[in-house]
Amino acid sequence: xxxxxxxxxxxxxxxxxxxxxxxxxxxxxxxxxxxxxxxxxxxxxxxxxxxxxxxxxxxxxxxxxxxxxxxxxxxxxxxxxxxxxxxxxxxxxxxxxxxxxxxxxxxxxxxxxxxxxxxxxxxxxxxxxxxxxxxxxxxxxxxxxxxxxxxxxxxxxxxxxxxxxxxxxxxxxxxxxxxxxxxxxxxxxxxxxxxxxxxxxxxxxxxxxxxxxxxxxxxxxxxxxxxxxxxxxxxxxxxxxxxxxxxxxxxxxxxxxxxxxxxxxxxxxxxxxxxxxxxxxxxxxxxxxxxxxxxxxxxxxxxxxxxxxxxxxxxxxxxxxxxxxxxxxxxxxxxxxxxxxxxxxxxxxxxxxxxxxxxxxxxxxxxxxxxxxxxxxxxxxxxxxxxxxxxxxxxxx
Amino acid sequence: xxxxxxxxxxxxxxxxxxxxxxxxxxxxxxxxxxxxxxxxxxxxxxxxxxxxxxxxxxxxxxxxxxxxxxxxxxxxxxxxxxxxxxxxxxxxxxxxxxxxxxxxxxxxxxxxxxxxxxxxxxxxxxxxxxxxxxxxxxxxxxxxxxxxxxxxxxxxxxxxxxxxxxxxxxxxxxxxxxxxxxxxxxxxxxxxxxxxxxxxxxxxxxxxxxxxxxxxxxxxxxxxxxxxxxxxxxxxxxxxxxxxxxxxxxxxxxxxxxxxxxxxxxxxxxxxxxxxxxxxxxxxxxxxxxxxxxxxxxxxxxxxxxxxxxxxxxxxxxxxxxxxxxxxxxxxxxxxxxxxxxxxxxxxxxxxxxxxxxxxxxxxxxxxxxxxxxxxxxxxxxxxxxxxxxxxxxxxx
Numbered sequence: 001x002x003x004x005x006x007x008x009x010x011x012x013x014x015x016x017x018x019x020x021x022x023x024x025x026x027x028x029x030x031x032x033x034x035x036x037x038x039x040x041x042x043x044x045x046x047x048x049x050x051x052x053x054x055x056x057x058x059x060x061x062x063x064x065x066x067x068x069x070x071x072x073x074x075x076x077x078x079x080x081x082x083x084x085x086x087x088x089x090x091x092x093x094x095x096x097x098x099x100x101x102x103x104x105x106x107x108x109x110x111x112x113x114x115x116x117x118x119x120x121x122x123x124x125x126x127x128x129x130x131x132x133x134x135x136x137x138x139x140x141x142x143x144x145x146x147x148x149x150x151x152x153x154x155x156x157x158x159x160x161x162x163x164x165x166x167x168x169x170x171x172x173x174x175x176x177x178x179x180x181x182x183x184x185x186x187x188x189x190x191x192x193x194x195x196x197x198x199x200x201x202x203x204x205x206x207x208x209x210x211x212x213x214x215x216x217x218x219x220x221x222x223x224x225x226x227x228x229x230x231x232x233x234x235x236x237x238x239x240x241x242x243x244x245x246x247x248x249x250x251x252x253x254x255x256x257x258x259x260x261x262x263x264x265x266x267x268x269x270x271x272x273x274x275x276x277x278x279x280x281x282x283x284x285x286x287x288x289x290x291x292x293x294x295x296x297x298x299x300x301x302x303x304x305x306x307x308x309x310x311x312x313x314x315x316x317x318x319x320x321x322x323x324x325x326x327x328x329x330x331x332x333x334x335x336x337x338x339x340x341x342x343x344x345x346x347x348x349x350x351x352x353x354x355x356x357x358x359x360x361x362x363x364x365x366x367x368x369x370x371x372x373x374x375x376x377x378x379x380x381x382x383x384x385x386x387x388x389x390x391x392x393x394x395x396x397x
Numbered sequence: 398x399x400x401x402x403x404x405x406x407x408x409x410x411x412x413x414x415x416x417x418x419x420x421x422x423x424x425x426x427x428x429x430x431x432x433x434x435x436x437x438x439x440x441x442x443x444x445x446x447x448x449x450x451x452x453x454x455x456x457x458x459x460x461x462x463x464x465x466x467x468x469x470x471x472x473x474x475x476x477x478x479x480x481x482x483x484x485x486x487x488x489x490x491x492x493x494x495x496x497x498x499x500x501x502x503x504x505x506x507x508x509x510x511x512x513x514x515x516x517x518x519x520x521x522x523x524x525x526x527x528x529x530x531x532x533x534x535x536x537x538x539x540x541x542x543x544x545x546x547x548x549x550x551x552x553x554x555x556x557x558x559x560x561x562x563x564x565x566x567x568x569x570x571x572x573x574x575x576x577x578x579x580x581x582x583x584x585x586x587x588x589x590x591x592x593x594x595x596x597x598x599x600x601x602x603x604x605x606x607x608x609x610x611x612x613x614x615x616x617x618x619x620x621x622x623x624x625x626x627x628x629x630x631x632x633x634x635x636x637x638x639x640x641x642x643x644x645x646x647x648x649x650x651x652x653x654x655x656x657x658x659x660x661x662x663x664x665x666x667x668x669x670x671x672x673x674x675x676x677x678x679x680x681x682x683x684x685x686x687x688x689x690x691x692x693x694x695x696x697x698x699x700x701x702x703x704x705x706x707x708x709x710x711x712x713x714x715x716x717x718x719x720x721x722x723x724x725x726x727x728x729x730x731x732x733x734x735x736x737x738x739x740x741x742x743x744x745x746x747x748x749x750x751x752x753x754x755x756x757x758x759x760x761x762x763x764x765x766x767x768x769x770x771x772x773x774x775x776x777x778x779x780x781x782x783x784x785x786x787x788x789x790x791x792x793x794x
Contacts, residue, residue, distance in 0.1 A: 045714065045717035045718050046716075046717045046718075046719070046720060046721060046722055046723050047713055047714070047716060047717030047723055047725055048717070074710070076710070076713070076714075077710065077713045077725055077738075077741070077742070077743075078742070079725070079726070079741040079742055111710060112709075112710025112711075112713055112714060113709065113710050113713070113738075113742065113743040114743075221714050221718075222713070222714050222717055299696075299785075299789070300789055303785075303786055303789035303790045304789070304790070306786065306790045307789070307790030309790070312509075312510065313471070313473070313474065313508060313509025313510050314509075316444055316473070316474045316509055316510070316619070317442065317444070317473075317509060317618050317619050319443075319444060320442035320443045320444030320445070320619055321442050321618075322443070323441065323443060325443055326443050326444055328444055328474055328476070329476070341474075341510075344474070344476040345474070345475070345476055346474075346510040346511075384696075384786060385786060385790075386783050386786050386787070388696075388700075388786075389700055389703065389781060389782060389783050389785075389786060390783070392696070392697055392701070392704070393700045393701070393703045393704030393706070393782075
């Protein structure tokens with residue numbers, strides 16, 4: 001089991017960070033003292049933001065050294081001007097740090113369709129670079145949030161390959177949260193010595209099981225980005241594509257992503273609860289994934305969670321709507337350990353009262369077994385509340 | 398153009414109706430003085446209610462004479478007892494009216510997973526049968542509603558094939574409204590003389606363009622049913638599968654369905670607005686349908702509609718999320734006639750102010766042209782409001 005530390009993205013050796021107000025809400029800068037392998041996973045949105053396009057380009061070289069992230073402006077749907085501004089942002093950072101611009105990765109989050117205020121960034125980036133410190137992780141974490149009500153950071157430490165290896169991270173996101181990454185940005189740093197290809201494979205696997213399994217409102221964005229940068233300062237034996245060091249690093253990387261993903265869920269716009277939804281015994285993996293997503297995004301299920309109403313009829317209706325053949329007599333529905341549907345019927349008001357109490361908790365599990373095969377899938381969802389509507393009927397995001 | 402009459406499901410010659418309280422909320426009965434061709438379209442939910450299974454069975458003979466509909470209990474996920482109860486309901490109606498039980502079509506709407514209260518129905522059905530009148534249409538329309546705030550009826554009249562032909566109808570539905578039929582029941586009567594097969598074809602076509610193009614909350618139900626019964630009392634020349642009478646009848650049938658579908662949208666749980674979303678120039682029909690559905694169900698789009706916020710960035714994000722390749726520079730987004738996005742960018746605050754005014758109206762159109770091909774699709778959606786959450790966090794449906 002890894003150690004959970006205080007601190008965040010600067011917890012691993014050789015990383016510094018800063019965050020300041022720079023015209024548009026805020027801007028964060030995270031820098032490694034030397035370049036290293038970098039891995040990335042991006043939105044599948046077919047109208048990606050300029051920063052996503054640039055990062056994909058820079059990722060081809062598989063080396064990175066700095067993250068620059070602005071909040072308040074997504075620089076999405078901003079055409080060739082948007083592209084130019086992102087390229088200039090990377091160049092400004094490279095100049096301020098004296099590193100190649102291909103080592104700089106840009107992230108943006110905020111309003112779509114508005115040009116980046118370049119004069120503010122031209123002024124702000126040298127100031128940011130001058131403020132980089134080991135304790136800047138909180139400033140950086142605060143600089144990247146938008147409608148988030150709190151910062152999201154993580155730091156984990158474990159002995160791997162004979163040395164202490166540390167992972168640090170920060171994330172933002174509370175709305176437009178949905179598999180295929182949500183409007184979220186997550187940045188992970190590590191001092192591990194690791195093969196570039198392995199880092200990419202492990203990051204993708206971690207993202208699949210964490211950030212890609214959460215939903216707040218079913219909307220995913222133009223800017224979603226997860227990046228992981230390794231600078232090798234821990235001096236461990238190189239982590240490759242197999243072996244126990246590989247397994248250990250995969251575990252702490254996944255745990256770091258899981259922790260940040262749960263932070264995002266808990267901070268979901270208007271959310272008061274985070275619920276794990278588990279589908280078992282579906283006819284296939286594909287069916288399980290599709291069914292769990294139907295449940296996790298059903299407005300009727302999400303409002304029932306808000307109201308702590310053990311309304312399993314809505315789960316049945318959503319299961320049927322998924323389009324897969326089901327055998328009602330085989331369906332088992334449970335809230336935590338309490339079974340409410342079995343043998344084709346509901347088990348009555350006494351159990352519903354128990355479940356009502358479970359549903360008043362800030363987190364619980366709804367599990368659905370279908371008796372059709374071996375497919376399983378998990379997703380975390382939030383409740384749909386008055387406050388979700390309030391936040392989104394007024395905030396321009 | 399057809400005449401719009403007062404009245405509802407009993408407007409055509411030879412139909413009577415009644416609606417009373419019978420144990421579970423209410424029950425409605427609609428009867429034709431003679432049997433005739435009947436057509437039906439049902440939910441695609443893979444866990445359909447007992448009534449849907451029975452109606453599909455009875456529909457094989459293509460003859461009908463009576464509709465019996467209860468509200469308050471969906472008789473869904475009720476196993477073999479549920480099936481038995483539906484069969485008995487049809488038999489009770491058949492006995493009270495002295496007609497074959499295959500001519501009786503059962504509809505149910507309400508809570509899932511609770512057995513029908515048969516003692517109440519055994520007592521209520523003979524009373525219902527004794528109260529059938531030409532003016533019973535309002536009682537019937539009231540008996541079938543649940544969370545609806547008002548009844549939904551239609552009566553249209555037009556000269557077809559040398560005679561006056563009338564269509565009457567009633568519907569219920571305000572939540573779980575989504576393509577593939579929503580939790581909605583709709584019943585249409587007509588005195589037209591019409592071939593059975595043509596009635597089925599025309600009903601399906603009408604449903605595709607109306608009930609299957611509305612969304613309130615993305616959930617469709619176990620009980621969705623549209624039935625159309627023709628008793629031939631108008632004495633027109635038989636309407637077949639082609640010709641001008643066919644076209645005329647298709648038009649008024651579609652218009653009747655459209656009117657009821659819009660009534661359902663306007664009465665959508667918590668809805669204050671009905672918005673027509675139109676996607677044009679998609680790469681294919683399939684793409685257009687998928688994209689229009691992504692837009693119509695996006696919580697961020699639906700809350701922006703509630704807040705009258707001309708937040709076109711959310712439309713862009715939803716378009717990209719649909720997964721289809723898009724060319725940002727070709728996208729044109731308009732609210733009614735006012736274009737807000739063109740040539741890869743937003744057209745600025747002055748137009749946004751105009752659009753804000755449009756968005757304050759109870760209904761308007763959002764049209765999105767993609768410049769990728771000839772696919773077009775339309776869907777009607779509602780805004781997502783505090784009241785939607787309020788209704789669904791407490792009501793057991």
